[in-house]
Amino acid sequence: ETGVTQTPRHLVMGMTNKKSLKCEQHLGHNAMYWYKQSAKKPLELMFVYSLEERVENNSVPSRFSPECPNSSHLFLHLHTLQPEDSALYLCASSQEIGGANYEQYFGPGTRLTVT
C-alpha cells in the first residue's frame, strides 16, 4: 500500500475554494492516472499521464486541472467544484500505458466532500 501515496486522505471544501490533491508513486513507474469513484457508479478514468505527458483527458470539466511535474508526482487542482463532485479520488500508476506492464496499482484515495 505504500507504493502509491495520496494526500490528503480526507478533504472538505466549499464550492468557491481552491485545493489540490497530491499523489506520489515509489514504484519507478512511467504512467500515472486519476480516477473518480462515486457511490453506485463504476470507477471513472479522468486523466492519464505517460512520462509527464498527458495522453488522455476523458471529457473532464475544466474545474479539474491535472499537473504532472515528473514521473513520480501527480497533482489534481480543484476549483469552483460542485456538490456532485464529492467522491473518492484515486491515483494509480503502472509501468507503462499498455501491454503486459499495464497493471495499475492504486493509492489509498482522497475522500472529497464539496459543501
Add this chain to the structure above:
Amino acid sequence: QKEVEQNSGPLSVPEGAIASLNCTYSDRGSQSFFWYRQYSGKSPELIMSIYSNGDKEDGRFTAQLNKASQYVSLLIRDSQPSDSATYLCAVNMGAQKLVFGQGTRLTINP
C-alpha cells in the same frame, strides 16, 4: 450496452465453498483483463491479471478468460470471511483506457 458488465450482487457464499464471479465485456479486441478487490472504505487492490485464453491460478484464486465469448471470471476456492469485499473486473480497451465494471459485492458467511 455497458462496456464491462458485472452482476452487482450481493453474492453470498458459505465459508469453505467456491465463489464464482463473472464479467462480460463489449470490445472484442481487448487483450488485458484484471480483477481487483476493494474492501469497504479502501482503494482497489490488484489480485489477478490474465492475458490469454484459459485458466490462470494463483493460490486460492483462478482467473478464467474466454475471448470468443467475451467473458472473464474469477473463482475463489476455500472462501474465507476475509474474502468478503467488492470485486472489480477491469478490461483494457485501448492503450490508455482501463474500463471497470461496477463491481460484485461478495459476502462469505461463516
